[in-house]
Amino acid sequence: MMIQTLDHLLEHLRTGKLAKEDFEFLERVNPAELVQELREQFPILVQERRIGKKWELTLARDSHPYPYGSQHRSETGSFAIALDDCLMLNIEAETVTGISLQPDLFVISVDSPITEMELETGGGIKLDLTPDGWALKQLEPHIVRLPESMLSKRGWKFDHLAKLVSVV
Amino acid sequence: MTPTPPEDPLDFIDMDDVIQHGNPLDWMFLGPKPGSPVLAHSPRAVPGTMKHYEIYQDEFGFEIEVHYFRHPDGTVGNVKVCPRS
Numbered sequence: 001m002m003i004q005t006l007d008h009l010l011e012h013l014r015t016g017k018l019a020k021e022d023f024e025f026l027e028r029v030n031p032a033e034l035v036q037e038l039r040e041q042f043p044i045l046v047q048e049r050r051i052g053k054k055w056e057l058t059l060a061r062d063s064h065p066y067p068y069g070s071q072h073r074s075e076t077g078s079f080a081i082a083l084d085d086c087l088m089l090n091i092e093a094e095t096v097t098g099i100s101l102q103p104d105l106f107v108i109s110v111d112s113p114i115t116e117m118e119l120e121t122g123g124g125i126k127l128d129l130t131p132d133g134w135a136l137k138q139l140e141p142h143i144v145r146l147p148e149s150m151l152s153k154r155g156w157k158f159d160h161l162a163k164l165v166s167v168v
Numbered sequence: 169m170t171p172t173p174p175e176d177p178l179d180f181i182d183m184d185d186v187i188q189h190g191n192p193l194d195w196m197f198l199g200p201k202p203g204s205p206v207l208a209h210s211p212r213a214v215p216g217t218m219k220h221y222e223i224y225q226d227e228f229g230f231e232i233e234v235h236y237f238r239h240p241d242g243t244v245g246n247v248k249v250c251p252r253s
Contacts, residue, residue, distance in 0.1 A: 047183060051179060051180065052175055052180070052243055052244075053243065053245070054180055056182065056183060058183055088182065088183050088184045090182050092245055092246065093245070095212075097245075097246055097248075098182050098184075098248070100182075100184045102184070105187075119187050121184075121187050121188075124184075126182075126184055128182075128248045128250075129246055129248075130235050130246060130248040130250060131208065131210065131219045131235050131236060131237050131246050131248070132219075132235070135248070135250065137250075137251070139184060139187075139188060140188065142187060142188055144186075144187050144188075144190055144227075146186070146190075146191055147191070150191060150193075154183065154186075
């Protein structure tokens with residue numbers, strides 16, 4: 001039952017056409033069970049953080065070396081990875097407060113030794129539980145550079161991601 | 169006993185919004201929206217919870233809004249980046 005409902009939710013979220021039962025599902029689902037089910041479909045744990053009452057995760061279905069990664073690799077310790085079909089989930093006090101889907105996310109180290117990472121998203125869609133209720137919004141294709149220290153503090157699993165791709 | 173400082177909503181920005189708007193530490197606070205904060209009447213809200221609507225300039229120079237609950241104990245909840253309205 002959960003799998004079928006979850007599949008419907010993800011499909012509806014991808015198309016931006018959510019139904020009443022999708023919101024009811026998100027408001028009633030046990031977050032730990034939801035995460036367990038999502039980990040089956042999105043097996044790569046990219047990022048996980050708990051702060052206060054908030055639990056946030058970034059998952060991906062698959063990964064492969066970034067196609068143009070050789071342009072970015074310099075010394076050992078650097079990497080470039082393409083993450084396919086990413087899902088970002090936010091849970092607060094046992095309630096889902098946000099879920100987004102991004103078909104492509106590229107993560108590239110900028111320098112060596114690594115102090116900065118470049119994250120490139122192909123865009124996507126996000127459902128937020130704001131203080132005024134549910135809101136759907138588009139995520140735009142975007143490139144951002146962020147300090148590696150900041151991302152590590154937010155629970156990005158760089159060691160695990162580096163093992164998924166071959167490092168020059 | 170040292171009181172717990174109130175939580176900073178910028179520590180709770182969702183990761184997908186960080187990718188869209190850059191490092192929250194580099195955002196510029198432009199002030200609260202007129203009328204903010206207001207008392208929350210949501211059934212999810214603890215009595216005394218306030219709803220905050222604040223304006224920031226993100227790392228790329230665009231104005232965005234950050235909406236969140238501030239609970240009586242100083243914690244924050246449902247911190248969300250919303251389009252400028």
